[in-house]
Each structure stands twice: as C-alpha cells, then as structure tokens.
Amino acid sequence: MARYKVGLIGGDGIGPEVIGETIKVIAATGVKLDTVVYDLGADRYLRTGEVLPDDTLIEIKALDAVLLGAVGPPIGSTQVPSGILERGLLLKLRFELDLYVNMRPFVTPKGWNRFNIDPIDMVVIRENTEGSYAGEGGLLRKGTKQEVATQGSVNTRFGVERVIRYAFELASSRPRKHLSLVHKTNVLTYAGDLWQRTFNEVAKEYPDIETAYSHVDAACIHMVESPSRYDVIVTDNLFGDILTDLCGAVSGGIGLAASANLNPDRTGPSLFEPVHGAAHDIVGTGIANPMAAIRSGALMLEFLGETQAAGRINAALEAYEIPEGIKTSAIGDAIAERV
Numbered sequence: 001m002a003r004y005k006v007g008l009i010g011g012d013g014i015g016p017e018v019i020g021e022t023i024k025v026i027a028a029t030g031v032k033l034d035t036v037v038y039d040l041g042a043d044r045y046l047r048t049g050e051v052l053p054d055d056t057l058i059e060i061k062a063l064d065a066v067l068l069g070a071v072g073p074p075i076g077s078t079q080v081p082s083g084i085l086e087r088g089l090l091l092k093l094r095f096e097l098d099l100y101v102n103m104r105p106f107v108t109p110k111g112w113n114r115f116n117i118d119p120i121d122m123v124v125i126r127e128n129t130e131g132s133y134a135g136e137g138g139l140l141r142k143g144t145k146q147e148v149a150t151q152g153s154v155n156t157r158f159g160v161e162r163v164i165r166y167a168f169e170l171a172s173s174r175p176r177k178h179l180s181l182v183h184k185t186n187v188l189t190y191a192g193d194l195w196q197r198t199f200n201e202v203a204k205e206y207p208d209i210e211t212a213y214s215h216v217d218a219a220c221i222h223m224v225e226s227p228s229r230y231d232v233i234v235t236d237n238l239f240g241d242i243l244t245d246l247c248g249a250v251s252g253g254i255g256l257a258a259s260a261n262l263n264p265d266r267t268g269p270s271l272f273e274p275v276h277g278a279a280h281d282i283v284g285t286g287i288a289n290p291m292a293a294i295r296s297g298a299l300m301l302e303f304l305g306e307t308q309a310a311g312r313i314n315a316a317l318e319a320y321e322i323p324e325g326i327k328t329s330a331i332g333d334a335i336a337e338r339v
Helices: 015-029 042-048 054-061 084-096 157-172 191-203 216-225 237-251 291-303 307-319 328-338
Strands: 003-011 032-037 065-070 101-107 121-127 137-140 148-151 178-183 210-215 232-235 258-262 270-274
Touching: 003 015, 015 032, 015 065, 015 291, 015 307, 015 328, 042 084, 054 084, 065 291, 101 157, 101 237, 101 291, 121 157, 121 237, 157 178, 157 191, 157 232, 178 191, 178 216, 178 237, 191 210, 210 216, 216 237, 232 237, 258 291, 270 291, 291 307, 291 328, 307 328
Parallel strands: 003 032, 003 065, 065 270, 121 232, 178 210, 178 232
Antiparallel strands: 101 121, 101 258, 137 148, 258 270
C-alpha cells in the first residue's frame, strides 16, 4: 500500500483543531500518511518575525501534499500587518508550488435548504497565480496628499489557457457537461478579451461541452436566485475569490466549504484547505465545524489517486446531519465511524 508524505500546517485559531479531525478521518480509511508538522502562521510570525523560511519552503516542495487549517490573527489585531501572511505565506506557496488551479466544489448538504433554492452541485475553478494577486503595482508619494496607488492585474495567455483547459476537462467528466466563463468583459476590455477569446478557442476542442458566459455581477445575482444554472464555472483570481464566498454561503455556509490549490502537472505538492478563517473567537470551545477541512482532506486523497477512500469520506459527509450542540471531536468521530 502506498504511503504519502503530507505536510500539516495547522496554523492559527481553529486550524489545528479541524486538521486534527481530518487526520482522524483519513486514518479511518486505511490510507497511510507520514505527516510532517510545520509551525507557520500568525503565532509563528509574532514569536520569531518569520513567515515562510527558505529551508521550510524547500522541505515543503519535496512533499506529496499539504493540508492547511487556517492562518491569521484575531480580527482587529494590529500586531500582524495586513498582507504579511497572505502574501508571505499563502500566496508564496501558490506561486512557488505553481498551484495554478484553485478548485472549490459546492454541494448542498442533506436536509439544508435555508434559502428555498434548488440544491447546488457545482465546482468553481479559479485561476490561482495571476490576476490582481500577482503583486504588480506600487505606491508613489505615500502618506502625502498627492499619494498614488496602482494595482495591476496580470493575465497571460499561458496562465489563462491552462486553467480554462483544466475547467473543460473537469466539465467533460461531469454529467451535465456545462461550463460557464465568469468575468467582466464589458469593462475590463483587455483582460476580458483575452479570457473570452481563449475560452472560445479552447471550446472548439470540446464540442460536447455546452458553454455560457456571465458578467460577475450578474453571476452573483444568479448564485442567489437560481444557482442550479451553473455546473462548472471558470474565472479569474479576484472574481473567483469573491464569488466562492457567496457560493459557500448559499450552499450551506462557508464553514462547509472546501478547496484544493492544485498543481495539475504534479511538479510539486498541491495544497488543500477549508475556505473558512481562523475563527479565534471559538478556539478551544469545541464547537468548530471540521467538515470543510475533512472534505478538503477527501479532495487531497482523490488527487493522490486514493479515489475509493475519498469517495467513502464524501459519502459519510453527505449522509451526516450535524446534531445540535455536538462538539468538534464528536463530529470527527462520527464521520470516521461511518467511513
């Protein structure tokens, strides 16, 4: 049986708690992991001033995969400057590991219909290494009345085409075989033109896939009123970041949303993490919901080729209705038992 070397970045807040439950559930499948724990996040930065040391990054590059809980200081904290962890840890890992696909699946949980909408079963594919998060820009005359701030959006044919191709391949594997491009081509006429032309050209190679287009603002309306129109969505980095939070809210809550940061070329490890934050206000209370982290663990197993184990976890998650007042560890126990 294969063994996998997996890095664990519990991080901050409830991150270590939910990652602990994820490892418990994975162990119940029989898949063997050799885990390496990395002390990274706000706590590490406050203690040492380090975000992601070079020697740690070299170690991470040799892993099979990474599981991440959550990173970040308490809301309102000024001890960790804004952007330090986002750019120095999360984005650096995405760029250095070439995690160019961010995949976030959304499925309405059993018995959940808070907004009285059709059940949701969709995947959002977000370009993960370019766009507004590439870091192009700067400040001129900072702190003066004449201050200027610029923030560019980087869109390359190479980067756009590879994520669009991934989305078409994914749509081909799903029953509906439908792919929507979401952008803002009427205003972002340069980047939007590149995305639309590339999408149209790649679509010719997939005649069995039905395609559609939505402006991102219209997609937000559709996501609330008629989300069942979507099957697979492909979009740019910033739009995908915003849209997937809304997808999480309408499909069951952000606390259930999982994500995979993928290197489909497998030149390095991929990274898997729940979408929710560190939630410092509930640390140690035992009420954190680990289901998003567990589902992220299932995404990891699927990507590693352990499809049967991943399927057992997903089936257990879909059949499980969380009782009122149940504790974090009890949820992990219940899902592990069902696996």
